[in-house]
Amino acid sequence: MNELSFSFAGHDLRALGTGALWWPEESLLCVSDLHLGKAERIARRGGASLPPYDTLDTLVRLANDVEYTKATTVICLGDSFDDLDAASALGNREKLQIAALQAGRTWIWIEGNHDPGPVELGGTHLAERKLRSLVFRHIALPDGQAEVSGHYHPKARFRLRGRTITRAAFLFDETRLVLPAYGTYTGGLYSSDEALKGLMSDRAMAILTGQSPQMIPMPR
Numbered sequence: 001m002n003e004l005s006f007s008f009a010g011h012d013l014r015a016l017g018t019g020a021l022w023w024p025e026e027s028l029l030c031v032s033d034l035h036l037g038k039a040e041r042i043a044r045r046g047g048a049s050l051p052p053y054d055t056l057d058t059l060v061r062l063a064n065d066v067e068y069t070k071a072t073t074v075i076c077l078g079d080s081f082d083d084l085d086a087a088s089a090l091g092n093r094e095k096l097q098i099a100a101l102q103a104g105r106t107w108i109w110i111e112g113n114h115d116p117g118p119v120e121l122g123g124t125h126l127a128e129r130k131l132r133s134l135v136f137r138h139i140a141l142p143d144g145q146a147e148v149s150g151h152y153h154p155k156a157r158f159r160l161r162g163r164t165i166t167r168a169a170f171l172f173d174e175t176r177l178v179l180p181a182y183g184t185y186t187g188g189l190y191s192s193d194e195a196l197k198g199l200m201s202d203r204a205m206a207i208l209t210g211q212s213p214q215m216i217p218m219p220r
Helices: 037-045 054-069 084-088 091-100 194-201
Strands: 003-008 011-016 020-023 027-033 073-076 107-112 122-124 128-131 134-137 148-149 155-159 165-173 177-178 206-207 214-217
Touching: 003 128, 003 206, 003 214, 027 054, 054 091, 107 128, 107 134, 177 194
Parallel strands: 027 073, 073 107, 107 122, 134 148, 148 177
Antiparallel strands: 003 011, 011 020, 020 027, 128 134, 155 165, 165 177, 165 206, 206 214
């Protein structure tokens, strides 16, 4: 699997092409914004019908990353479900997939703005998790330090050989690391948006996801 090594807050981390973050020293895999059940939630609220395979696709990709890394700890960095009703609507197949992923490893659900309360699944539910010098939370704080977060679904848009290319992206600077959304159908926010430009320093970098992850200055 393709990955790109980088240093953040003094730690050697790996950005996987799937959008997952791998911390080998701690055997920790981190993913953000799975938004499981998004198609079901949209249909329930009278929106456009989408193929109901997003949850299955997301869980299969996550299983592949867990198998690749052999992670003993998994942190889901908030908005793991599109809402609490979406969590309740999971089918038995999806529940069994999650249970299989959790078996034999530490599994942490960080609370997000779409899923602020606990759900009836295994694992530990926390507002945030500190491990060594890193703090894992859903939404970046203005004064956050050594902070790993999600929420914004960042993506980068840039020109290459006369073409405009858009990819989901990790963003990081001296104090914070923002993960891309991992879930299918999640969409994203351009790094040139004022919300992200205001959050990240002028020296921020973007790591583009995909088959060949690449690091570039964060497009503004």
